[in-house]
Structure formats: structure tokens, C-alpha cells
Amino acid sequence: MAEAPSLSKWKRGEPMIWLTGSALGLCILMIVGLIGVILVNGLSFFWPQPLQLLTLKDQSVVLGEVVNREAIPNPGHPDHLKRHRLQLRVGNRDLYGIDFRWIDESEIVKREAPHAAYLVERREYGPLLGTPVLLKDAEREVVRGPEAVGEALPALIRKAAADRAAIQKIEKGEIGEINYRIERARLRTRKLDFERRQDPSRDQAAARAKIEKEIAEAQALYAEKQAALEGIVAAAARSSVTFRSADGREKELRTLDIYRAYPANDLAWGARLAVYAGRLWEFFADDPRESNTEGGIFPAIFGTVMMVFVMSLIVVPLGVLAALYLREYAKQGTLVRTVRIAVNNLAGVPSIVFGVFGLGFFVYFVGGGIDRIFFPEALPTPTFGTGGILWASLTLALLTVPVVIVASEEALAAVPRSMREASLAMGATKFQTILRVVLPAAGPGILTGLILAMARGAGEVAPLMLTGVVKLAPELPLDGFFPFFHLDRKFMHLGFHIYDVGFQSPNVEAAKPMVYTTTIFLLVIVVLLNLTAIVVRNKLRERYKTGAF
Amino acid sequence: MSQELKAAAPDTGLRIRTEVKAQDAAAAEVREPDIVIRDINLCYGSNHVLHDISMDMEDRRVTALIGPSGCGKSTLLRCINRMNDLIDDVKTWGTLRVKGLDINARTTDVIEVRRRVGMVFQKSNPFPKSIYENVVYGLRIAGINDKATLDEACERSLKGAALWEEVKDRLGESGLGLSGGQMQRLCIARAIAVEPEVLLMDEPCSALDPIATLKIEELIYQLKEKYTIVIVTHNLQQAARVSDRTAFFWLGRLVEYATTADMFTKPKDKLTEDYITGRFG
Numbered sequence: 001m002a003e004a005p006s007l008s009k010w011k012r013g014e015p016m017i018w019l020t021g022s023a024l025g026l027c028i029l030m031i032v033g034l035i036g037v038i039l040v041n042g043l044s045f046f047w048p049q050p051l052q053l054l055t056l057k058d059q060s061v062v063l064g065e066v067v068n069r070e071a072i073p074n075p076g077h078p079d080h081l082k083r084h085r086l087q088l089r090v091g092n093r094d095l096y097g098i099d100f101r102w103i104d105e106s107e108i109v110k111r112e113a114p115h116a117a118y119l120v121e122r123r124e125y126g127p128l129l130g131t132p133v134l135l136k137d138a139e140r141e142v143v144r145g146p147e148a149v150g151e152a153l154p155a156l157i158r159k160a161a162a163d164r165a166a167i168q169k170i171e172k173g174e175i176g177e178i179n180y181r182i183e184r185a186r187l188r189t190r191k192l193d194f195e196r197r198q199d200p201s202r203d204q205a206a207a208r209a210k211i212e213k214e215i216a217e218a219q220a221l222y223a224e225k226q227a228a229l230e231g232i233v234a235a236a237a238r239s240s241v242t243f244r245s246a247d248g249r250e251k252e253l254r255t256l257d258i259y260r261a262y263p264a265n266d267l268a269w270g271a272r273l274a275v276y277a278g279r280l281w282e283f284f285a286d287d288p289r290e291s292n293t294e295g296g297i298f299p300a301i302f303g304t305v306m307m308v309f310v311m312s313l314i315v316v317p318l319g320v321l322a323a324l325y326l327r328e329y330a331k332q333g334t335l336v337r338t339v340r341i342a343v344n345n346l347a348g349v350p351s352i353v354f355g356v357f358g359l360g361f362f363v364y365f366v367g368g369g370i371d372r373i374f375f376p377e378a379l380p381t382p383t384f385g386t387g388g389i390l391w392a393s394l395t396l397a398l399l400t401v402p403v404v405i406v407a408s409e410e411a412l413a414a415v416p417r418s419m420r421e422a423s424l425a426m427g428a429t430k431f432q433t434i435l436r437v438v439l440p441a442a443g444p445g446i447l448t449g450l451i452l453a454m455a456r457g458a459g460e461v462a463p464l465m466l467t468g469v470v471k472l473a474p475e476l477p478l479d480g481f482f483p484f485f486h487l488d489r490k491f492m493h494l495g496f497h498i499y500d501v502g503f504q505s506p507n508v509e510a511a512k513p514m515v516y517t518t519t520i521f522l523l524v525i526v527v528l529l530n531l532t533a534i535v536v537r538n539k540l541r542e543r544y545k546t547g548a549f
Numbered sequence: 550m551s552q553e554l555k556a557a558a559p560d561t562g563l564r565i566r567t568e569v570k571a572q573d574a575a576a577a578e579v580r581e582p583d584i585v586i587r588d589i590n591l592c593y594g595s596n597h598v599l600h601d602i603s604m605d606m607e608d609r610r611v612t613a614l615i616g617p618s619g620c621g622k623s624t625l626l627r628c629i630n631r632m633n634d635l636i637d638d639v640k641t642w643g644t645l646r647v648k649g650l651d652i653n654a655r656t657t658d659v660i661e662v663r664r665r666v667g668m669v670f671q672k673s674n675p676f677p678k679s680i681y682e683n684v685v686y687g688l689r690i691a692g693i694n695d696k697a698t699l700d701e702a703c704e705r706s707l708k709g710a711a712l713w714e715e716v717k718d719r720l721g722e723s724g725l726g727l728s729g730g731q732m733q734r735l736c737i738a739r740a741i742a743v744e745p746e747v748l749l750m751d752e753p754c755s756a757l758d759p760i761a762t763l764k765i766e767e768l769i770y771q772l773k774e775k776y777t778i779v780i781v782t783h784n785l786q787q788a789a790r791v792s793d794r795t796a797f798f799w800l801g802r803l804v805e806y807a808t809t810a811d812m813f814t815k816p817k818d819k820l821t822e823d824y825i826t827g828r829f830g
Binding site: 416418419421422423424425426427428429432436437441 | 632635660661663664667670674675676677678686687689690736739740743
């Protein structure tokens with residue numbers, strides 16, 4: 001009898017509750033851990049760290065941001081993992097040739113936090129660490145000394161930002177438009193060449209003269225704008241600041257090239273917060289610089305969102321139509337069952353296979369075909385016959401369509417038979433019943449499928465690498481030039497950006513924090529896209545909520 | 550004549566009902582009854598469900614179909630608007646005419662049949678739309694989108710289904726937010742919005758409480774001023790209360806068909822007597 005209670009405890013299944021609870025707890029722990037690591041590493045990156053001035057045993061001085069401290073492995077010796085070394089971000093790549101330096105703690109004789117030690121973010125060579133000593137305007141000295149130059153710096157940086165914006169407006173906006181016109185005229189000329197080969201007898205003199213006139217006009221305009229641009233650049237580039245590095249070397253920087261500069265050890269909390277917010281905003285809203293290791297990721301965010309939208313626009317009609325046929329029209333039998341199994345299995349095909357298919361079918365076959373028929377004048381330069389956002393979206397649509405089909409089929413099957421009968425008994429045709437009763441009632445379930453598809457599509461990278469993602473896209477796929485949506489353009493993508501910055505970057509150490517921050521943005525975007533769809537679904541559910549029977 | 554009567558049909562019941570009967574008696578000699586069923590047979594696969602059913606249902610009368618479960622009464626009801634077409638592997642033969650329209654003829658459009666024969670189901674099944682859209686559904690699918698026409702039809706149908714007073718201030722709300730009895734009346738309003746000639750009711754009260762049931766029964770009284778009604782019911786008292794004629798089915802055969810008064814007081818068949826006195830079924 002003594003055994004009986006413990007036996008019944010087993011039978012009641014209490015260990016099962018513990019087992020299942022532990023499994024769930026483990027999952028939650030892993031998710032929280034993952035998100036925690038990403039958030040801590042990503043969000044701390046923008047915080048302005050103090051700069052340390054280290055004096056070493058050999059009397060050399062090093063100024064830098066401490067980024068890491070680790071035990072030194074020395075297997076077989078008594079000091080194995082006992083001593084530590086610091087990783088210092090010393091910047092000044094143009095002077096030192098390296099960004100980061102490991103320093104043995106035992107080598108350090110003195111640590112200081114000097115005043116007027118500036119961290120300068122600039123256009124090239126990574127950050128500059130040093131003290132401002134001289135401000136010049138057109139080769140004439142304006143002020144000298146760290147205090148005076150430091151006071152003048154914020155205004156100079158603001159002016160530099162305004163100048164850069166003006167230059168970019170001319171370069172991308174006005175000159176961009178002229179280039180676009182010249183390029184169009186050039187393509188028309190090539191089209192005329194192409195037509196002449198087809199039909200040598202045709203008179204093209206008038207058309208050619210018109211194009212030449214247009215090109216000449218555009219080029220005159222171009223020269224004018226270019227002169228204006230050079231004027232602005234020259235004016236903006238006149239002033240410069242000279243910085244002195246910790247070891248006494250001097251570097252003169254055009255103010256136009258300075259993006260941000262702050263005295264790292266003299267910042268109050270408010271100023272630190274301002275630097276943090278400014279960096280975060282720059283990261284979100286700016287174009288990347290320095291082969292993606294600096295600047296922002298806006299083009300990647302834009303590309304990701306636009307690709308997901310285009311994919312959704314393709315995948316929802318395709319998936320819903322396929323599900324409608326399977327569920328509503330097809331005679332249920334072996335064939336339909338086979339198709340259903342095949343569709344389900346399609347969801348398990350590795351995504352790189354879809355990428356290869358997308359490249360072979362969409363890019364080379366369909367895109368190449370479109371080029372031969374509609375853009376023969378531009379060949380051999382491909383228009384659609386190369387990777388682009390349309391082909392990437394189509395490939396991802398193909399990848400995610402099984403998810404939508406399965407979810408839609410389930411949603412359609414869940415629409416009560418009584419509701420269909422009510423509609424049919426009113427004299428509605430099957431088509432009207434589907435359109436007016438079945439589809440609206442199945443809407444929330446179909447949206448669930450879309451949510452799953454978007455979550456998968458936004459995170460996919462492998463197929464995109466073959467079908468249109470690039471490391472750096474000069475133009476967004478949406479702009480002010482007709483036809484506004486440039487579906488043939490290559491684009492940037494957050495997932496690929498993570499891979500590129502993390503593993504393909506020339507300066508991996510500097511780019512590491514970018515991996516975390518980019519990951520945060522990717523996660524935030526996936527969550528936002530999903531939340532939007534969930535809100536829409538709940539609204540629909542509210543509207544079509546079934547009664548209490 | 551039918552149009553004229555429809556137009557004149559008042560809301561309150563019994564007095565006019567006798568007048569209508571008198572007029573109909575005169576008309577019955579010259580025209581065929583509303584629903585004519587001749588030798589209808591039906592098979593679900595190899596299962597022969599209806600055997601040679603023949604009966605007539607008269608204009609603006611309530612005909613109740615009674616019988617134990619599985620006797621084929623619902624199947625017969627669904628023959629009248631060809632709802633059985635929706636089931637795979639069904640075979641029907643025999644003649645069925647509604648106001649002269651041959652239901653089962655090859656040339657007859659099933660959509661047309663269902664517009665002329667409205668149906669109310671056992672489980673109320675409003676669409677997940679607003680009350681207004683539920684009522685005008687039939688008009689919308691017929692391609693009528695004129696706001697005034699729809700408004701008029703909505704009000705008329707809801708009044709006809711004795712629901713107007715309860716819902717007139719919340720026509721935009723979901724039809725699924727109503728009570729069980731209101732939902733069933735909403736379904737009736739939806740069915741009569743397209744002005745059918747015949748109204749089929751498949752156990753319309755079986756899921757309702759007694760008070761809601763009473764309301765539906767009163768409604769049936771009013772509706773038969775305008776429509777020919779066929780009702781399937783398991784509730785013998787209900788059949789006795791609302792119907793003019795009653796048909797008793799047993800194992801797919803029509804056993805007895807007579808006026809309700811005769812059926813319940815002096816049934817001719819032994820089976821009928823056993824069933825209505827509760828000895829089996």
C-alpha cells in the first residue's frame with residue numbers, strides 16, 4: 001500500500017506538468033537571452049564612451065575608447081588567464097593604419113581621462129581621436145587652442161551638415177535628373193541604331209537631330225550645374241580644423257568632412273544623451289558610409305519594407321486563388337490530396353533552392369525575355385535581365401505561397417456550411433457566395449497566413465543574394481523619376497546587410513556593433529509588420545465575429 | 550390576383566384569412582395548386598430516401614411535414630428549392646412544379662428557382678454582416694444597389710418579420726449580435742426581402758426557447774397572407790397550431806396527407822394515429 005500514493009502521483013501526471021513547464025521555460029529563457037544579448041550590444045554601441053589616455057612603460061602614449069578586456073591565455077604557464085589585456089579603439093586609421101589595438105595591462109603605467117579629447121566622426125578613415133588645435137579659413141588662421149576651436153566646432157559641424165545637404169540635393173536631385181535625361185536620350189539613339197539595322201531605308205535625320213539637340217541642351221545645363229556645385233564645394237571646403245593626436249601628430253580636416261565631434265570626457269549627461277540620440281537617428285535615417293561600417297542603414301530598411309510589401313501584393317492573391325480552387329472548386333480526391341501534400345512540402349524546400357530557381361527562371365529567362373522584347377536598344381546592358389526587387393519579391397512570394405495556401409485553405413474550411421447554404425438558398429451563385437460570404441468570413445484566417453509569410457519573407461537572405469540584393473545600392477527603388485517604382489532596381493536588405501557588415505566587411509572589428517544594431521532594426525521591422533497585420537486581422541474579426549453558438 | 554392580394558395584405562391575421570380562403574376556393578378550380586409534387590424519388594448514392602411522393606400544396610396555406618427523424622421530410626423540403634444539388638451523389642426523379650415552373654427540368658435555372666422559393670433553416674444562419682446588409686443580401690446579389698430601393702425593402706422585410714421595432718435603431722450593427730429568436734426572424738426577413746412565392750421552413754423553432762417560438766409562430770400566421778409556406782417540424786403541437794394541412798412521412802413514404810384538423814382528430818392510417826398519439830417516434 002505504501003507504493004500506491006507515489007504510483008498515483010505518476011498516473012495523475014504531475015511530472016508531466018513539470019516536464020512541459022520546464023520545456024516552455026527553457027524556450028522563453030533562450031528567446032529572452034537572445035533578445036537581451038542583441039539589445040545590450042546593439043543599443044550600447046551609440047553611447048559616447050569616455051576616452052582614456054594611457055601612458056605605457058616605453059613612455060609612449062595611447063588615446064582610445066576601451067571596448068574590451070580579456071584574460072590573456074598562456075597555456076602551461078602559471079600566469080595562464082591571470083593577466084589581462086585591453087582592447088582600445090584608437091581610431092586615426094590614416095595615421096596608425098589600424099583602428100584597434102590590444103594593450104597588456106602590465107604595460108600601462110598611467111591612466112588618465114584628458115580634457116578636450118575629441119572623438120571626430122568623419123567622411124573617411126573611421127573616427128579621429130585627438131585634440132583640436134587650430135581652425136583655419138582659406139589658409140588663414142581664425143583661432144588657435146583647444147578651448148577656442150572646441151567652442152567654434154558645433155556651429156561648423158551644423159554648417160557642414162547643411163552644406164552636405166545642399167551638395168547632395170544638387171548631385172542627386174538636379175544633376176541626377178539631367179543624367180537621367182541624357183541616359184534616356186542615349187537609349188533613344190541606340191533604339192534608332194537598332195531600327196536602322198532592321199530597316200536601313202528609313203529616314204531618321206529629324207529624330208536624330210532632335211535627340212542631339214536635347215543632349216546638347218542637357219549637357220550645357222549639366223556644365224552649369226557642375227560649375228555651381230564646384231562653387232559650393234569650394235566655398236564649403238575652405239575652412240579646416242587641425243587636430244593633434246595623442247602622440248603629437250597633426251591632421252588637418254576639412255570641416256565639410258566632419259559629421260560629428262564631441263569632447264568625450266567633458267560631456268554632461270544631457271549632452272551624452274543628445275549624442276546618443278543623434279547617432280541613433282543617423283543610423284536610422286542616413287545612407288551608409290565607409291563600406292557600410294559607418295553611417296546609417298536607411299536604404300536597407302526601405303528595401304526590406306518595400307520588398308515585403310511587393311511580396312505580399314503578389315503572394316496573397318496567388319495563394320488565396322490557389323486555396324479557393326483547391327477548397328471550393330476542385331473535386332476532392334487523390335489528385336487534390338497529392339497537390340496538397342506537394343504544396344505542404346514546398347514549404348520545406350531550402351530557400352537557396354528557390355534562390356537558384358529565381359535566378360534561372362525569373363532573372364535570366366523572364367527578365368532576359370523582357371529585355372529582348374521591350375528593351376533591345378539597351379542590350380547587352382540588362383534592364384530586367386539582372387537581379388532586381390521585382391524578381392526578389394517574386395522569388396520570396398514563391399517561397400512563402402505554401403504558407404498562405406495552407407492558412408487560407410484552413411480558413412475557408414472553417415466557414416460554416418450553414419452560412420454557404422444560406423447564401424445559396426437566397427439564389428446566389430457559387431461565385432457570389434464565395435465573394436460575398438466565404439471570403440470575408442475567411443479574411444482573418446487568410447491574414448494569419450500573410451503574417452506568417454511576411455515573417456518568413458522579411459527574414460530570408462539566401463534567395464535574395466541571387467536575385468537582386470546588393471551591398472550598396474546607389475538609388476532607392478522608389479524615387480521622383482517616372483515611373484516612380486523602379487522594380488528593376490537592385491536594393492539593400494537588412495538581413496543581407498547583417499551578413500555583409502558582419503562577415504564581408506574590410507574592417508570587421510569596427511563593424512561588429514553594426515551587426516547587433518542592424519539586427520535590432522530587422523527585428524523591430526518584422527515585429528512592426530506583423531503587428532500591423534495583427535491589428536488589421538483583429539479589426540476584421542471584430543467585424544465578422546461569429547455569434548455565441 | 551396574387552399581386553393584388555399581396556398589396557392588400559394587412560398586418561393582422563385571422564379575419565382576412567377567411568376572406569382569402571373564400572376567394573381561393575373560387576380560384577382553385579381554374580388554376581393548378583402552388584406546389585405540385587408528382588412521383589418524386591430521391592437517392593443518396595444507393596440509399597433510396599424518398600419513394601414516389603405525390604402531393605399538392607395550395608396557395609397561401611401552411612403545410613406541415615411531420616414524421617420521425619430520417620423519414621425524408623427535410624429531404625423533400627430541400628427538393629423544392631433544389632438544395633439537394635449541393636450534395637454529391639444525389640439522384641432525383643419525378644416532377645415538381647412551383648407556380649408552374651418545373652423545378653427539375655433541364656432548362657430551369659437553379660438560381661431562378663431559389664429566388665422564387667425562399668428558405669429558413671433550422672439553425673439561424675445570419676451572415677457576419679450588419680443587420681441591414683443581411684436583409685438586403687438577396688437584392689444585392691440580384692444586382693440591385695439603389696439605396697432607396699434597398700432601404701424600402703429592408704424596412705418592409707423587417708416589418709414583415711416583426712423585427713423592425715427591435716432593430717430599427719441599430720441596422721448597422723452585426724447580425725450576429727442579436728438573440729437567437731431575433732436572428733431567426735432576421736433570417737426570415739432576409740428570405741422575404743426578395744418577395745419569393747414560397748417559403749420553406751426547416752424546423753425553424755427547434756433551437757429556440759418557448760417565447761421566441763411563440764413569436765415565430767405568430768409570424769407564420771401573418772406570413773401566410775402573402776406566401777405559401779411549407780414547414781418541417783418535430784413539434785406536433787406546433788404543426789397543429791400553425792398549419793392548415795399536415796403530411797405524415799414514414800421511412801421515405803407519404804403515409805397520410807390531410808387537413809390539420811382531420812389529421813389530428815381522426816387520422817385514417819394506423820401509423821399516423823400511433824405517431825401523433827406518441828406511441829412511437
